[in-house]
Amino acid sequence: MFDKDSLEKIKEQKQKYQQKLETLTAKRPERQEKFVTDSEIDINTLYTPEDIDHLDYEKDLGFPGDYPYTRGVQPNMYRGRLWTMRQYAGFGTAEETNKRFRYLLEQGQTGLSVAFDLPTQIGYDSDHQLAMGEVGKVGVAIDSLLDMETLFDQIPLDKVSTSMTINSPAAILLAMYIAVAEKQGVKQEQLKGTIQNDILKEYVARGTYIFPPEHSMRLITDIFAYCAKNVPSWNTISISGYHIREAGSTAAQEVAFTLADGIAYVEAAIDAGLDVDEFAPRLSFFFNAHLNFFEEVAKFRAARRLWARIMKERFGAKKPKSMMLRFHTQTAGCTLTAQQPDVNIMRVAFQALSAVLGGTQSLHTNSRDEALALPSDSSVLIALRTQQVIGYEIGAADTVDPLGGSYFVESLTDAVEQKALEYIKKIDDLGGAPKAIEFMQKEIHTSAYKYQQEIESGKKIVIGVNKFQMQEERPKDLLKVDPEVGKRQEAKLARLRAERDNEKVQKMLQEIERAAGTNENLLPYFVEAVKNYATLGEICGVLRNVFGEYQQQIVF
Template identity: 75%
Template sequence: MFDPKELERLKQSKEQWKENKVSKVTQRFPERRSEFKTDSDIPVDTVYTPDDLGVFNHDEKLGLPGEYPYTRGVQPNMYRGRHWTMRQYAGFGTAEETNKRFRYLLDQGQTGLSCAFDLPTQIGYDSDSDLAQGEIGKVGVAIDTLADMEILFDQIPLDKVSTSMTINAPAAVLLAMYIAVAEKQGVSAEKLNGTIQNDILKEYIARGTYIFPPEPSMRLITDIFAYCAEQVPNWNTISISGYHIREAGSTAAQEIAFTLADGIAYVQAAIDAGLDVDKFAPRLSFFFNAHLNFFEEVAKFRAARRLWAKIMKERFGAKNPKSLMLRFHTQTAGSTLTAQQPDVNIMRVAYQALMAVLGGTQSLHTNSRDEALALPSEESVLIALRTQQVIGYEIGVADTVDPLGGSYHVEYLTDELEKKAMEYISKIDDMGGAPNAIEFMQREIQASAYKYQQDIESEERIVVGVNKFIMKQEPPKDLLRVDPALGESQKAKLKHVKENRDHARVHEALERIRVTAQSNENLMPVIIEAVKEYASLGEICGVLRDVYGEYRQQIIF
């Protein structure tokens, strides 16, 4: 793209400029740091020119939006056609309370739902389990049976709303409940739109809401791939998540690498199970974090898109263009929000949301200002939604595709992040793939998290309100608190369901799950059959625990 002679001239010109101009200025006014680096330890120069990109092949590195290698976006006109899905994450207390929040957000212009489940639901326990006590409805909504799911989506037409569910180990059960609710609404499965997270590898690596060992967990995932390819064709069967990897402390380069390594493992598992890559790959989706280093985050999204396209084309031989497209949801970084001066979080979230949009996200959740203190209040979640709407409708960044494309700095960072991520992926390949590299990834994340904290404590990294610009403040008011009595009311509701269902039919349905789990048949049809009989989440997961056992985390130092 650039003439080699011109590149050499620019290189010499830049070196002379640094020697003659920059050095004189810095003698009088020293720079803020001895060296500038991104979170992924990529050096940041004073200025960038075409020389920093070297021999830059436009078609190989960039192309046009909607064309391989998709660096500039997966759609030709991106947000000029329609905005990203504004999908605020919500869920707390009972199904009734969360349904009310869902409907409020839809009334305020949200364009998709995103459901948070409480911890017992995430790890496959009913609210009446001894292990659920004290956690019912605390970090998400409690879902025990189909009866709860019916309430959760009451008066919400599932043929018109796209729903994302952050659920992993018991993803098959929650998806089965969603399909059953839709059927009760008269909506066929082929009309459903949405996503289940269904990413168990990152649970072992970074988050911890796992149930079963890796092998049966991967079997459940590929069963969902196969079932949805035939029965729920518009459903995104997995959201391969870098978000939680980043929240655990990874760098941007590690977030790309470990997420795509997990993606490689899922694709290979599905192929090994006999699935055609071009049948299931178009329904894979990803989930990334929007952190704090503005240009590195924009470059991260672009590098991930380009790298995934190459992996799918060159490693797996995918031919369907949709199989090569990395489509992703973004959430602003919860770990960057502070309990100190929580209103400052509004600015942090706005900039993070802007990074996601400039990076070409397909859907976006903006965190609320009070999330370092409690579940978000209605007022806070409205500010978070309005933040997206201002970005989409008022400031012009959605009017052209990849507006930072061609920036020497952004293109340099995109190349560097791709290189660093690929180095990690090669190491993971040498270990036999992501399932065999869990401890390696944990150690890398822990080392990065430790360095990040050290930088804050040494004030190498400034956090407004935490280690600089500190001020006294009044205790926060009007925080959302979940009523402790909720647990008892949820248990009473579950007891009523269990007492009034057909016990014989429930028993038969659970036994069919047991038999199928011990065979090679797809589990989805029998799980759907069981939830329709109001078998509970805990009962279904209990049968699978009996067959598969439970995963025990290795302690890594």
């Protein structure tokens, strides 16, 4: 992007600068011997055009809304519409979570994001013995369509975009959402939102899996096919790097492992007979916004460029939307501290800003007290207001890709992309993401161990934890889930089973069992079953009988 004469002059001037620098640092050493990002990318003292002289503007950057989308997926980005402010929420019963949803919408939130409790995530009803003590604790308990109806009471589903963080039983929860919409008089084609539906990262980093990989992949491609025909505005998967990062990966690993999972989903859909341009426009991604500010901005830009090239060059996608990496971002829960929790407000603000400068399509900001408990109303409000300040007050959304062209950011974008490419090649050599689960786990564990070592040694500073500690009072007004939630859910299930048409439910479950043994798309069967109030646990139980359960290999 620069002519040779200019670069030569810059090179000469930089040599003089280096001499001055050496003289200065001999007298006054720098704060540390070596500066690196979390992905172990060296950080120079100064960046100049020399550091990006290999970049071709049209090929590597381009314009916003144009391939390779490095600078954003929309031509005018936030000048047209701000990102969706989608606070993740869910706890206790559907009634309690519905109140939180309506409160957030009244405060200016523009999209809903549902957190489900652990039993729901792994396909058990609240009255199952394995659900004891976990009902409603880390999200809302959803056992049947009855709970889903309550969850979205007085919330018009034709006007609100909903994201659901659910994976193994994602198809069943989507079926419940479709059924609730129908009861509201909302057609499937009017629905907008996302289901996470990313099972590979569960095997790699999170653990809420049920079925073996091949059967889980079948459910995912069933969703792709069903939604392409019936729910065209629904994002059928949110390929998640968030949990990979929360488990301890670096930024480059987060990009690589997430896109490797994405490659596996695209391959599975093509193998199932789907055309890439039929389903790819509804693929979406979910990334973490961590603490290393500039590396995070570079990470988002690198991921966008890399995915565009993968879709075009590897899969032959032709539609522009098939090549666009659209993503939701959540600030890093793993960086929140129980010590001096108000400091978390600043951490979250900078993380959120990195996501905005990196071009996110929607954003969740964590609350200050989440290292201690589920967030209180006041903490959630501060988190939402943080996004609103970034969007409306500080000018960060007034121009597209404001850090584009920065010698440092462009160099870092290139470095993150190259490191991610190296990982993707290793995964390809191992036979793809489903066969590289143990490799990815080992890499994440190694990175997490190193990060923790740096905190414990004091090399990495965490305010309130290993520097600037202070005596603190015990926190007050923390949100606690009523321990009676489980009993209330059990009673609700007992009433449901007594009042529904159990003969019809059994026929529906038998049909699911039969279809699961064929190549038929299971979504229509799920929709009909949940309309008749078959429970999540009952449907998952049938699938467990047909598919079996996945047993994780322990990796050290």
